[in-house]
Amino acid sequence: xxxxxxxxxxxxxxxxxxxxxxxxxxxxxxxxxxxxxxxxxxxxxxxxxxxxxxxxxxxxxxxxxxxxxxxxxxxxxxxxxxxxxxxxxxxxxxxxxxxxxxxxxxxxxxxxxxxxxxxxxxxxxxxxxxxxxxxxxxxxxxxxxxxxxxxxxxxxxxxxxxxxxxxxxxxxxxxxxxxxxxxxxxxxxxxxxxxxxxxxxxxxxxxxxxxxxxxxxxxxxxxxxxxxxxxxxxxxxxxxxxxxxxxxxxxxxxxxxxxxxxxxxxxxxxxxxxxxxxxxxxxxxxxxxxxxxxxxxxxxxxxxxxxxxxxxxxxxxxxxxxxxxxxxxxxxxxxxxxxxxxxxxxxxxxxxxxxxxxxxxxxxxxxxxxxxxxxxxxxxxxxxxxxxxxxxxxxxxxxxxxxxxxxxxxxxxxxxxxxxxx
Amino acid sequence: xxxxxxxxxxxxxxxxxxxxxxxxxxxxxxxxxxxxxxxxxxxxxxxxxxxxxxxxxxxxxxxxxxxxxxxxxxxxxxxxxxxxxxxxxxxxxxxxxxxxxxxxxxxxxxxxxxxxxxxxxxxxxxxxxxxxxxxxxxxxxxxxxxxxxxxxxxxxxxxxxxxxxxxxxxxxxxxxxxxxxxxxxxxxxxxxxxxxxxxxxxxxxxxxxxxxxxxxxxxxxxxxxxxxxxxxxxxxxxxxxxxxxxxxxxx
Ligand SMILES: Nc1ncnc2c1ncn2[C@@H]1O[C@H](COP(=O)(O)OP(=O)(O)O)[C@@H](O)[C@H]1O
Ligand SMILES: [Mg+2]
Numbered sequence: 006x007x008x009x010x011x012x013x014x015x016x017x018x019x020x021x022x023x024x025x026x027x028x029x030x031x032x033x034x035x036x037x038x039x040x041x042x043x044x045x046x047x048x049x050x051x052x053x054x055x056x057x058x059x060x061x062x063x064x065x066x067x068x069x070x071x072x073x074x075x076x077x078x079x080x081x082x083x084x085x086x087x088x089x090x091x092x093x094x095x096x097x098x099x100x101x102x103x104x105x106x107x108x109x110x111x112x113x114x115x116x117x118x119x120x121x122x123x124x125x126x127x128x129x130x131x132x133x134x135x136x137x138x139x140x141x142x143x144x145x146x147x148x149x150x151x152x153x154x155x156x157x158x159x160x161x162x163x164x165x166x167x168x169x170x171x172x173x174x175x176x177x178x179x180x181x182x183x184x185x186x187x188x189x190x191x192x193x194x195x196x197x198x199x200x201x202x203x204x205x206x207x208x209x210x211x212x213x214x215x216x217x218x219x220x221x222x223x224x225x226x227x228x229x230x231x232x233x234x235x236x237x238x239x240x241x242x243x244x245x246x247x248x249x250x251x252x253x254x255x256x257x258x259x260x261x262x263x264x265x266x267x268x269x270x271x272x273x274x275x276x277x278x279x280x281x282x283x284x285x286x287x288x289x290x291x292x293x294x295x296x297x298x299x300x301x302x303x304x305x306x307x308x309x310x311x312x313x314x315x316x317x318x319x320x321x322x323x324x325x326x327x328x329x330x331x332x333x334x335x336x337x338x339x340x341x342x343x344x345x346x347x348x349x350x351x352x353x354x355x356x357x358x359x360x361x362x363x364x365x366x367x368x369x370x371x372x373x374x375x376x377x378x379x380x381x382x383x384x385x386x387x388x389x390x391x392x393x394x395x396x397x398x399x400x401x402x403x404x405x406x407x408x409x410x411x412x413x414x415x416x417x418x419x420x421x422x423x424x425x426x427x
Numbered sequence: 428x429x430x431x432x433x434x435x436x437x438x439x440x441x442x443x444x445x446x447x448x449x450x451x452x453x454x455x456x457x458x459x460x461x462x463x464x465x466x467x468x469x470x471x472x473x474x475x476x477x478x479x480x481x482x483x484x485x486x487x488x489x490x491x492x493x494x495x496x497x498x499x500x501x502x503x504x505x506x507x508x509x510x511x512x513x514x515x516x517x518x519x520x521x522x523x524x525x526x527x528x529x530x531x532x533x534x535x536x537x538x539x540x541x542x543x544x545x546x547x548x549x550x551x552x553x554x555x556x557x558x559x560x561x562x563x564x565x566x567x568x569x570x571x572x573x574x575x576x577x578x579x580x581x582x583x584x585x586x587x588x589x590x591x592x593x594x595x596x597x598x599x600x601x602x603x604x605x606x607x608x609x610x611x612x613x614x615x616x617x618x619x620x621x622x623x624x625x626x627x628x629x630x631x632x633x634x635x636x637x638x639x640x641x642x643x644x645x646x647x648x649x650x651x652x653x654x655x656x657x658x659x660x661x662x663x664x665x666x667x668x669x670x671x672x673x674x675x676x677x678x
Binding site for chain 2: 400
């Protein structure tokens, strides 16, 4: 066997390349966008990333993506109730925007299919660094999504929910959002559905100076779906981004978080919960750049691992030489509830500045038997007592969000998950 | 109500025997005090009654209302009416005290086939009992026992006991860490539970607590056995002369 020979294409790789040929004429885009699509499929032709590529070391996509479903335009996906009551919902069903566009003062909403053809969007499709397989997959196939612009100084009265619901086949969506100077918004990103779909979804947030955003990603795909997602954000001066991520489903999931704290005084907060069950694989990979002085970030990831689930958190923080006074703290804590489950945490700090405060920590624990005994000694049956302790472990990061309706909605999701997986 | 016969038990992990042929009977309506020097096995006995899995019963029997409880898990024992007030109550971060009280009370009600308590009723009852124990409601907004002082933890144990209304109450050194005023308040709480169909086992080092919770019987535990039983005068005797005489006498 020759180790250096180009390996044969996998079934999934072949299916993707074939699908591109079939879909191309139906995909929206101006000339420049089509060039980007073509570049992207060329990148994919070189092969899906394997574990030999550092950023994919724990998620050998080439091996794990065993098949790719065909595009299926016939299936129906139904919109769901918003996470936060009273939200303005922008739904994308089975890969296409649905319903009429809302009119909110100071907020411009366009379908991405339209945006892709207006001659302005191609630069936003540039890949992120090397090995941007999710970016490439999405660029090649993206069919629709929402482009949202929140004008300077605007604070929409209701939260905005970007709803991506799949019903099988393939779904490739993109959600670029610009939040203007001093604007303030709560944005919910729902990723869900009922089919054995291949989903790629890219969210791109540009946060103006002094803007403030709470962005909640709730991923609840069924355990038959592959979910490959990217969240990219660029933070303006003194802006604040709180990103909350909850992974509570999917067979093969990779959520990339790529944040550039590019404006002085920017504050980034990441709180993540991975609820992992069954025979599934979930990867959260963050790359955070502190590129200018006086920016700060904290990241807390809490994982609950049951069954044969495997989880990964890679957290890379780059502090540029010029980015003095950076304050960055990262923690990844795992509660391992089964002998067959596993979680790999890989924090990486690349610090080129000398006057910074940076730290990270990772722990793996089991349920504390003394705590369990105490609860049971009060008459709480073992299953309920375990549930209370597991919930306590993750609920801490939810309570930190402090916004009452948000905390309640997320805790209800937690309860739901524990009821089916507890 | 409680009959312990020739009980032998060891630490599950190391196999070291701690309880070595212990006999004790406590009748309904009775308040029994268990005294004994440090390390004699008092807490171990209380844990075994509650069903802590760290200990293994190797011989003997524990009958509660005539039936063996050895096969029951801690939750089943609690639902059957056995309550242990811990010597060292545990801090459980992330579990809100009120939520815990609600789940515990309703779990026990459910086990007895009763309807769950409605939130307003629950809050009312907790407020009443907390008031009697001079506890601040603000404390109950915190996670369970987290950041409570030693004395606050002991009061919280008695609060739980009063809310759960058990039939067999086992109090492990509830007096330690309490000042005189708190001791009085906690003792009043325990005395309020005295009733003809309830038994109370008070584990203590000191005669002091027994001035407030006057026992019907006193048992001296030493090296995992009850070496002497008597009425409340035995406690006075111990206070006067220490354990040495009784230990010698039993040897
Ligand atoms: N889980 C345990 N692991 C190790 N040693 C234990 C454990 N439980 C009890 N012991 C030992 O058993 C003896 C009795 O302890 P304990 O029941 O706490 O005594 P008391 O409450 O009377 O002071 C002590 O020597 C103690 O160290
Ligand atoms: Mg003790």
